[in-house]
Amino acid sequence: MFVDKARIFVKGGKGGNGAVSFRREKYVPAGGPDGGDGGRGGNVIIEVDEGLRTLMDFRYKKKYIAESGENGKGKKMFGKDGEDLILKVPPGTIVRDEKTGLVIADLVRNKQRAVVARGGKGGKGNIHFKTSTRQAPGFAEAGDYGEERWIILELKLLADVGLIGFPNVGKSTILSVVTKATPKVANYHFTTITPNLGVVEEIRGKSFVLADIPGLIEGAHEGIGLGHEFLRHVERTKLLIHVVDISGIEGRDPIDDFEKINEELKLYNPKLAEKQQVIAANKIDLLEDMSKYKEFEKIMNERGYKVFPISAATKKGLRELLLYVIELLDKIEDNVEIINDQETHKIYTLDSLEDDRKEVIVRKENNFYIVEGKPIEKLVYSTDFNDIDSIRRFQNILKNRGIFEQLKEIGIKDGDTVKILDIEFEYYD
Structure with missing residues (x-):
């Protein structure tokens, strides 16, 4: 899991x-x-x-x-x-x-x-x-x-390469074939709901981590479907393999799918759309007319993308795809910074988060005047109420912190009861 x-x-x-x-x-x-x-x-x-x-x-x-x-x-x-x-x-x-x-x-x-x-x-x-x-x-x-x-x-996710694409285009099948990972594979949408990882070693000593990332739908940048879960894991990959269903057996158009996914990446974070992509035209074995693939390849080549016709089911074209990916990875510098512009980039110190630990609250509840807060609790635990010097120190610290002035502001009078933790005192000015 x-x-x-x-x-x-x-x-x-x-x-x-x-x-x-x-x-x-x-x-x-x-x-x-x-x-x-x-x-x-x-x-x-x-x-x-x-x-x-x-x-x-x-x-x-x-x-x-x-x-x-x-x-x-x-x-x-x-x-x-x-x-x-x-x-x-x-x-x-x-x-x-x-x-x-x-x-x-x-x-x-x-x-x-x-x-x-x-x-x-x-x-x-x-x-x-x-x-x-x-x-x-x-x-x-x-x-x-x-x-x-x-x-x-x-x-x-710190995978080297991410498999992206619409649901049910064959990403999980590709991962299961080229790695030892065993993702759940079935012919229905959203089979993958969490990322699966595998290590590809097509060339000995040249391994890389491949991630099958949950499928994307329109509106993902707004959190629709598995949107934000998908996009968060795309951010730190070095390279994307964009898988499309070239067969169109579900009535989808591969060019339209490609454009929609890249638009979602751009809307979520423009830097994601700039990541280098290699296109895997999957299910080529189901395509009877290769002219459809040729037309798709021509359009993608004109846009600057490298396209590989593959069949995850028969393993056709996978080796060529992986060898090209290995070649590209050698040229891409490591970059694991947070690149989501929607996030706060600054790393905050613990001091900036410590606001309530130093706070002392003075309030009235029923007939009691209550003083509470971590500094006051520490003061009580440090005080020996059987020792006159310790009691004087206790009173001086309360005075220096302005506790007595705050009590007066909320209406305390001589003889009223002040409660700190489980200890009760009678107040006299």
Whole structure:
């Protein structure tokens, strides 16, 4: 099965908490703080593996969470960093942020990597909070949460040559004959609904990847039928073999079919229509009058196209076609860039996607004034509410962030209840 799209949840590991610790050594009766920092949480990384061809592995497992960092320890010992979680994908995979639709990475080379969810930073140990007036801080900092998001993995086929043409013109049969691929072949429309891949090795040491791409219909550039699914896979091929049914047994005109498909390519993305094409006039064995083929060949030659009369059923003309394709491939430079002008080309950094993680929300609900957000949650976890110095730090941070001013703006009064996570406070100005 060829899976070309997957939706998964990724989350970086949480940073370890800083330690609250004091020196307890012989002959050091009043040792100072020595709590170490927490370790960094692991990242979630997408890595290209050229041995993969589909996104099948992501069909069943949807959530991927990296390892958290270890908490800090006494004697200024740092916690261990969490292990990175590496997810393998085939070459040609585009990674998008589901919420914004923006491209995070475009992965085409073997071993190429992209971080899609960063691990949280480790929290600072209490050694960092010692001051001239606070000699024994009884609190430390909690580790940051790892980034989390739903992402879309979209595989753009990285075949060398694509077979294009209307449904039922013989593309799947050609693939099955010239490669070891076993696509479903039958005499009805839309037999192929997902791309099939095969390796052609007509000349030893001169192999190339051939893709039988789902058939195209009019209106495909607007997403009709299998339109966008078809066109996405055409984009990264180096060369196209345009298959037409020269026999016309279904009442179709090969010239009309050829023009309609190229018009759909042009409407979707003009660069697709500029790709070099070789024409395979299939089902030549069913043609009783060769003058029809001669007329078609003459018209296509005048337009600059090379035409090969073939029969996928009898294998007639296939070797000549493949040898010519191999010759052309040697002259075409590799080009695996995103060429769809309808897409956003820019690769966005994770920082540009992180808008809600830094947000603090102050609101009123029933009789409670609620303060929420990742920064506030971290502050609560870093606060020892049995330690007066820790409580003062907590209040100063809320004040400096403007939380008290926001509470006043929405009408808080002395004695009202403020709720942060599961902790409730009485407010007094």
